[in-house]
Amino acid sequence: MMRRKRRSYFSRRRRRNDLLFYKRILWVFLIPLSLGLNYLTEKNPGITERIFSGGIYKYYAIGLGFLTEKLPFSLMEMGIILAVPVFLILIVLWVRHLFYEWDRIGEVLQKSFWNVAAAGSILFFWLTLMCNVNYNRYTFAEISGLTIQPSSTEELYQLCLTLAEEAVQLREQLVLEGLEDEEGVFTLKEDSIRELSKTAAAGYRKLGEQYQQFAYPTIRTKSIFFSHQMSYTNLVGVYCPFTMEANINQESADYSVPSTICHELAHYYGFMREDEANFIGYLVCKNAGNLEYEYSGTMLALIHAGNQLAAVDMERYTELWLYYSDGIIADLRKNSEYWEEFKDNKVMEVSQTVNDSYLKANHQTDGIQSYGRMVDLLLAYYREGREAE
Numbered sequence: 001m002m003r004r005k006r007r008s009y010f011s012r013r014r015r016r017n018d019l020l021f022y023k024r025i026l027w028v029f030l031i032p033l034s035l036g037l038n039y040l041t042e043k044n045p046g047i048t049e050r051i052f053s054g055g056i057y058k059y060y061a062i063g064l065g066f067l068t069e070k071l072p073f074s075l076m077e078m079g080i081i082l083a084v085p086v087f088l089i090l091i092v093l094w095v096r097h098l099f100y101e102w103d104r105i106g107e108v109l110q111k112s113f114w115n116v117a118a119a120g121s122i123l124f125f126w127l128t129l130m131c132n133v134n135y136n137r138y139t140f141a142e143i144s145g146l147t148i149q150p151s152s153t154e155e156l157y158q159l160c161l162t163l164a165e166e167a168v169q170l171r172e173q174l175v176l177e178g179l180e181d182e183e184g185v186f187t188l189k190e191d192s193i194r195e196l197s198k199t200a201a202a203g204y205r206k207l208g209e210q211y212q213q214f215a216y217p218t219i220r221t222k223s224i225f226f227s228h229q230m231s232y233t234n235l236v237g238v239y240c241p242f243t244m245e246a247n248i249n250q251e252s253a254d255y256s257v258p259s260t261i262c263h264e265l266a267h268y269y270g271f272m273r274e275d276e277a278n279f280i281g282y283l284v285c286k287n288a289g290n291l292e293y294e295y296s297g298t299m300l301a302l303i304h305a306g307n308q309l310a311a312v313d314m315e316r317y318t319e320l321w322l323y324y325s326d327g328i329i330a331d332l333r334k335n336s337e338y339w340e341e342f343k344d345n346k347v348m349e350v351s352q353t354v355n356d357s358y359l360k361a362n363h364q365t366d367g368i369q370s371y372g373r374m375v376d377l378l379l380a381y382y383r384e385g386r387e388a389e
Contacts, residue, residue, distance in 0.1 A: 024111075027118035030125040038128055041136040052129075053137040053270045058216060060130055061268060065219040065244035074222045074247050076240035081226075131241035134270040140280060143211060146380040153309075156375070157316050159382055160309050163302040164323040170295040171327040177291065184330040188254045188292055193223035193261070197246075200261045203288035204269070207280075214269055221261045223250040231342050236260050239267035253335035258296035259285050275373035278304065282378070299331070301378055308375045 041048040068075050094112065101108045141148050174186055181187050190196050197220045208215035224230050227250045230238075236252040237260040239245070246264035248257065262281035271277055278300060285297020310317035324332075 024114050024118035028114070028121045030121040034121075034125045034128040038132060038136070041133045045136055045138050048133060048136045049138045052133045054213065057130060057134060057270050061244055061270070062216055065268065066217075068243050068245055069219045069222075074224060074245055075243045076238070076245050076247055077224055077226065079243070127241065131272060134272045137270065139273070140271060140276040141377060141380070143213060146377060146384060148376045148380055151376075151379045153313050153316070155379060155383075156305065156309050156312070157320070159375075159379055160302065160305045160317075160320050161323065162382065163298055163305055163378075164320060164328075167295065167298045167302050167328055168323070168325045170291065170298060171325055171331075173291055174295060175327060179292065180327065183334070184327060185334045186255050186295070186327065186331050188257060193248050193250055193257070194220045196258060197221040197261050197265075199288050199290045199293055200258070200265055200284060203262065203284035203290075203293065204265060206287050206289075207284055213271075218265055219244065219246065219268060221246040221248050221264060223248050227251040231339070234339075234342065237264045239264045241267075244268065251338070253331065253338065255296055255299050255331045256335065258288075258290075258293040259300040262288075262293075262297070263300075275377070278374040279377040279381075282374075283381075299328075301374075304374050305378060 041052060098105060098108060140146075171186070174180065177189075179187055179189055188196070197218075200221070201218045204214050204218045222245055224247050230249050231251060236249045236256060238247050240247065246261070246268055248260055248264065250257075252260060259281050262284040263277045265284075266277035266280040269280075271280055282297045282301045285293040285300070288294065288297075306317060306320060309320065321329075
């Protein structure tokens with residue numbers, strides 16, 4: 001009788017394991033479902049805007065963001081730190097399982113493969129639904145009504161001069177506010193990233209009055225504890241759709257921090273394209289009603305426009321530098337000196353390759369170079385301003 005019960009127990013347990021195994025195989029079908037969803041939303045940006053970006057994603061962002069922002073640390077960073085020991089523990093347990101099930105090694109390896117495939121499929125579907133689909137929404141140019149058109153080198157040069165003049169004026173005001181160290185480099189009044197993000201939240205509230213896509217509560221950004229190590233990846237900020245967190249490299253140059261905060265928060269609002277997030281970040285900084293933010297946003301725009309000018313006319317780009325004040329040059333030099341330490345390392349190469357591939361996979365065909373397209377939006381914005389005068 002005891003033997004029969006034992007057989008019955010192991011038989012039921014095997015059936016449960018088999019059922020679980022087949023369920024995991026079914027999870028793998030989330031991959032073609034994700035690809036199909038991405039294709040349909042790409043072909044129907046209006047539906048993407050209303051149902052996903054302005055619906056499913058929006059309420060997911062509000063709900064999860066409300067929970068994770070309460071944590072005083074970055075959940076994303078904690079996950080990355082714990083990933084290595086957890087992975088090693090799982091490998092040890094898996095090898096131990098192989099040892100005890102050596103007589104069924106083929107079956108164990110097969111189940112292990114499908115377990116990994118199922119987990120990967122779930123993560124891929126999650127990333128698609130709560131991040132990648134947003135690449136297929138209306139562009140910010142379409143939402144804002146800004147007209148993107150070809151521009152001459154002269155128009156680009158005039159944009160750079162305008163931005164340089166604005167940056168110089170703002171930098172002089174910052175000196176009067178005492179926001180400069182003994183080396184003549186701009187320093188933020190507030191050190192805390194979470195406190196700095198309050199101003200960004202106010203800026204997004206103002207933007208929400210103009211565009212309904214931003215008319216919901218934002219989240220506080222978080223500083224990365226291991227920011228120095230993060231610098232090896234050449235990243236000043238990173239948005240995590242799995243945790244709804246905007247994470248900032250706190251070792252970045254002070255002039256770049258406010259605009260980086262606004263850039264990462266643009267991703268939180270579902271604008272995943274890097275060029276658009278830069279421009280939205282610029283708009284928020286410009287209208288935040290805060291001198292530090294205005295300077296940071298103007299410097300962001302000036303650097304991007306200047307880089308584009310350098311690509312088409314190096315002589316005029318060199319001439320542009322004659323308009324920079326000593327304070328602006330000091331800020332740029334300090335930033336360059338910091339990043340020189342991390343130049344040409346393998347971690348940065350891998351990070352840029354992964355980032356470039358991800359952007360291209362989401363139809364930013366110029367990869368990392370697509371960041372330069374922000375200039376088209378800047379040109380359209382300033383052109384519209386001149387025509388309104």
